[in-house]
Amino acid sequence: MTKRFGSLTAIEELTFGVYPGEFVSIVGPSGSGKSTILSLIAGLDRPSAGLVRLRGASIDGPSLNVGFMLQKDLLLPWRTIRRNVEFGLEARPVSAAQRRERAMRELARCRLEAFADHYPRQLSGGMRQRAALARTLAIEPDVILLDEPFSALDAQTKLILQKSFAGTIGASGVTTVLITHDLTEAVCMSDRIIVLSDRPGRIVEEITLDLPDRADPLARRVHARANDYIAHLFDLMKLDERFA
Template identity: 50%
Template structure:
């Protein structure tokens, strides 16, 4: 990137060049129309996702959390507002943005390795390079020796690890995660949460995680956004500070202050009266 002239005609140092955050959401609104009925889902919602930051989003059931992700990733258009991706207006889907759902959606006729490589094939990555990347991710996620297994022979946790590897294989800098751990048993959930956070933080990726699990939200994220009933808005925001390694999910839950965050967020959700 070229630098503008500085004092005395010299070049401006690179450190002085502002770097746009990966994702800026400004005054997004979205309603669904069915015949003459208009259902407002997202009211007026704004936030910024910084580089290397993990944000968890919690809110009452049906408040529009998944709709928010679908708007951000370009699957549906907002009625109002704007989204900037690295400083540019977001138009359509971005190949450098990863999206992972609760269901693994693995193709049953492809092996674990072939499922992970699907994204590299679509992007035209040379096969050898794509396979090396896919195998390395499977190994990092504890699936060494299972690359040739088909989805039907894998446990739920192993399938979700394959889905995570598939999401990461093209090295996205922003990850949108829609309750990816919700269907897992508690032990497997903690292990995969830890794997995900480690890989995300090591790669300085930015993450927006939708979850209904308040403890998961607090243990994983740098910041938790609490959404209101629809038409949804940001009701509260918490900067999370825990005195432990942030990829250790057990230590996070045992950390000083953890229970206080959970109680306060629970109160903000007002689930009893939702």
């Protein structure tokens, strides 16, 4: 697929697939079209050329089968955490009892059931991000898109949350696409990494990771081969001031 914005070509002739249950990270310099790719998968925009397909069907607009989680949690401050998690279900033919049951199930999966009646202001940044993940999982999407969900967190919270997300997403079995500037994060969380060139974004390489279970990114972080993958990514990226 190709996406142009007037005379600017953001991505050009990208072709890749993501398998059911797979966790794929997309890395590349700033401006290489990473966020554009997520917008196209989410149906928020359309490619200038080519198609985006989900289970063989063309994506022509926002899909209830695709969950999109941004850098900010975007929780509604006047709603309790449970009611925030229920929010995405309110446009669907789901009863109030079913909404509550599904919300509590996902809060339990994200280890937040004890905070169901709290408000966002009463939670830490990491807990709010877990609540946002619970909200995304509650709609039972086929695919989750993660747009740098850990970038605003401190280093310790980021590590803890990476492990929490990895376990939760792994247990749910949902297909996941992450964009990140953090090469170590990509290696520690993914089954496969897609490396983009500078604008217009083209695929430089696809890397399938031979590392232990991705449900434990902290264990992967200290694995001997992890450093080899990270070094290879640095070499591919030819890091400079654009990668920021």
